[in-house]
Amino acid sequence: MSTFTPKISRRGIYYFAEVATAPGPQAITVTGDNSVGALFGREWLLVLARDTSLLHLHQESSTADGTWVEVTADLPPAFDVPLEVDARRITFAFDQTARIIIAYETGGIVKVTRWDASLNSYVQNVSFAGHDPAILMDATLADPRGYPNLADDGWSVREAYFAGIRVLFEWIPDASIRENPITDSDVVLFYLSTDRTQVYARVQRQLYATPLLIHTFDAPVVLDRVVALAGRYQLLIGDAVGDPLTEMLISDPYLGDFIISPQATSGAAANVVPEGVRVENTTLEAAAAIGITVGVVIENVAVTGDTLFADDSAAATGQVAPEDVVVTGDTLMTSDENGMNAGMAVDDPINVVQTDIPKEAENALDTSVEPETIRVQTV
Numbered sequence: 312m313s314t315f316t317p318k319i320s321r322r323g324i325y326y327f328a329e330v331a332t333a334p335g336p337q338a339i340t341v342t343g344d345n346s347v348g349a350l351f352g353r354e355w356l357l358v359l360a361r362d363t364s365l366l367h368l369h370q371e372s373s374t375a376d377g378t379w380v381e382v383t384a385d386l387p388p389a390f391d392v393p394l395e396v397d398a399r400r401i402t403f404a405f406d407q408t409a410r411i412i413i414a415y416e417t418g419g420i421v422k423v424t425r426w427d428a429s430l431n432s433y434v435q436n437v438s439f440a441g442h443d444p445a446i447l448m449d450a451t452l453a454d455p456r457g458y459p460n461l462a463d464d465g466w467s468v469r470e471a472y473f474a475g476i477r478v479l480f481e482w483i484p485d486a487s488i489r490e491n492p493i494t495d496s497d498v499v500l501f502y503l504s505t506d507r508t509q510v511y512a513r514v515q516r517q518l519y520a521t522p523l524l525i526h527t528f529d530a531p532v533v534l535d536r537v538v539a540l541a542g543r544y545q546l547l548i549g550d551a552v553g554d555p556l557t558e559m560l561i562s563d564p565y566l567g568d569f570i571i572s573p574q575a576t577s578g579a580a581a582n583v584v585p586e587g588v589r590v591e592n593t594t595l596e597a598a599a600a601i602g603i604t605v606g607v608v609i610e611n612v613a614v615t616g617d618t619l620f621a622d623d624s625a626a627a628t629g630q631v632a633p634e635d636v637v638v639t640g641d642t643l644m645t646s647d648e649n650g651m652n653a654g655m656a657v658d659d660p661i662n663v664v665q666t667d668i669p670k671e672a673e674n675a676l677d678t679s680v681e682p683e684t685i686r687v688q689t690v
Contacts, residue, residue, distance in 0.1 A: 323553025450496030
């Protein structure tokens with residue numbers, strides 16, 4: 312078993328070791344086939360040494376015997392010199408190029424070491440006021456059902472987006488559509504504001520330059536770390552003393568729930584007929600033009616299914632009538648001009664059950680009508 316002597320720091324009334332773990336590649340700079348396994352299939356460990364204030368990077372042994380192997384090649388300059396005496400909250404992740412990204416706090420300032428693809432080198436040109444940095448590579452938020460794609464699933468993330476389903480990176484404000492778990496992924500750096508009441512994030516795609524407000528608390532808090540869940544992340548946060556909060560701070564799903572055959576809201580064909588209409592305690596008012604005598608009111612129509620909102624002028628023809636109508640406990644009121652004697656009584660209750668209705672397909676649904684609610688189902 313490997314042993315370490317990390318620096319000990321304080322959080323509230325508690326203490327913790329300055330170590331951090333993250334999934335990473337088989338070797339630094341080696342992307343392999345660019346799959347999730349090649350880029351994030353091994354566990355890595357970062358340690359801030361107690362006696363020297365130097366950073367040390369270790370990789371999980373390939374023999375699965377619980378040992379760690381120290382890595383000294385292809386490291387950024389942050390490993391070359393001791394960190395500040397008050398350095399704390401070391402955190403790291405690997406990006407899409409299999410390079411390491413590191414952040415830590417010193418004197419209320421968060422410092423970042425990142426890989427600059429345009430310069431083909433590591434740079435240390437990002438710093439900002441804040442506390443408790445925590446880094447996550449969001450390509451590691453694997454959904455157990457896999458990542459949807461057009462070839463295998465018959466629909467893509469782009470189709471899901473236009474169908475109104477939340478997709479990758481829903482909180483990033485550039486409104487882009489992400490369609491690949493690796494190339495569209497981001498290294499996300501979370502941290503607390505200077506008064507410890509607000510959680511912010513900065514992302515690799517924006518070179519960590521733009522603070523994005525995630526959540527605001529009523530009192531100061533401590534951010535311990537961020538963990539990857541299935542398709543989402545969770546921030547582990549305690550109160551000012553360091554005890555866990557009763558509420559959990561968990562992101563919305565990155566992939567959203569899978570849906571069956573998504574389509575754009577304007578893509579309904581003219582002959583599409585919605586099924587399972589549900590109307591509760593609704594008064595049906597209709598003109599003579601659609602086949603119901605003027606003045607007739609049918610109350611308490613009960614049909615199971617979903618709600619359909621449609622334009623009266625285009626949604627039905629003269630042959631359309633309610634389907635599976637059950638009317639109970641009501642009286643049909645008529646007048647002489649509607650073909651019945653004014654004094655004629657109608658037995659109460661009236662029961663109409665399982666009425667077959669012919670309809671004309673070309674007028675069954677206005678293509679401009681959009682469903683009110685899409686129920687997302689799991690494939």
